[in-house]
Amino acid sequence: MGKSGDIMFMGEYHHTIDDKGRLTIPSKIRYELGEEFIITRGLDGCLFIYPKETWNNIIKKYETLPNVKNARNFMRFFLSGAEANEFDKQGRVNIPSPLIKYAGINKDCVIIGVGNRVEVWSAEKWDSFITENEDSFSEIADSLFSETD
Numbered sequence: 286m287g288k289s290g291d292i293m294f295m296g297e298y299h300h301t302i303d304d305k306g307r308l309t310i311p312s313k314i315r316y317e318l319g320e321e322f323i324i325t326r327g328l329d330g331c332l333f334i335y336p337k338e339t340w341n342n343i344i345k346k347y348e349t350l351p352n353v354k355n356a357r358n359f360m361r362f363f364l365s366g367a368e369a370n371e372f373d374k375q376g377r378v379n380i381p382s383p384l385i386k387y388a389g390i391n392k393d394c395v396i397i398g399v400g401n402r403v404e405v406w407s408a409e410k411w412d413s414f415i416t417e418n419e420d421s422f423s424e425i426a427d428s429l430f431s432e433t434d
Contacts, residue, residue, distance in 0.1 A: 292317050292336060294398030299408070301392050306385055307377040308394055314403055315376055324384065326366035327402075330410050332380070332388050334403040337369075380405070 294317060302308045310318070323340040327333035335343065347363075350356040366387065370378055380390070393408035406414070 292339070292401060294400060294403050296398045298396040300394050300396060302380065302385070302390055302394050306380045306382060307373070307375075308380055308396075308405065309375065309377050310372065310396065310403075312376065314396065314398065315372055318403065321369055321371050323367055324370050324378065324380065324405075325363060325368070326384060326387050327404055329414065330388060330406075332384055332405040334378075334405065335401070339401050340367075 294314060296311075296313070298311045298314075300309050300311075318334065318336050319338075321337050322334055323337065324332060324334045347356075347360060350360075366384055368381055368384075372378060388405065388407055389410055390405070390407045391409075395406045395408050395411040397404050397406070397411075
């Protein structure tokens with residue numbers, strides 16, 4: 286595995302989760318994640334998977350947040366679903382049932398690389414996300430990447 290600063294997850298992969306909650310992760314992503322990683326509730330109805338080192342850096346940042354209700358509530362949401370995990374011999378991750386329920390995963394999943402993390406979506410939610418946001422992606426890109434003088 287490369288240095289944590291070198292990790293750049295990207296791509297879209299379609300897989301299925303079995304009735305025991307096991308999901309095969311593409312070998313390219315497995316290599317970058319390393320042997321141990323953290324899976325937790327993500328935002329927008331998906332799951333986040335982080336390499337251990339990236340997760341540790343996130344926790345360090347959260348420890349510097351002010352002790353206000355919003356920060357406490359987010360930490361509860363984010364950390365209560367978090368679990369250290371590793372791959373089985375077939376390259377699968379065993380996703381805990383509360384996380385499967387949270388993400389609304391039935392069978393078909395979409396695994397996407399998003400920079401420093403991997404996201405796992407139910408295929409239905411991913412399709413809805415793309416459909417609902419397709420028209421605004423150009424506007425979003427314009428506002429994020431517009432050149433300023």
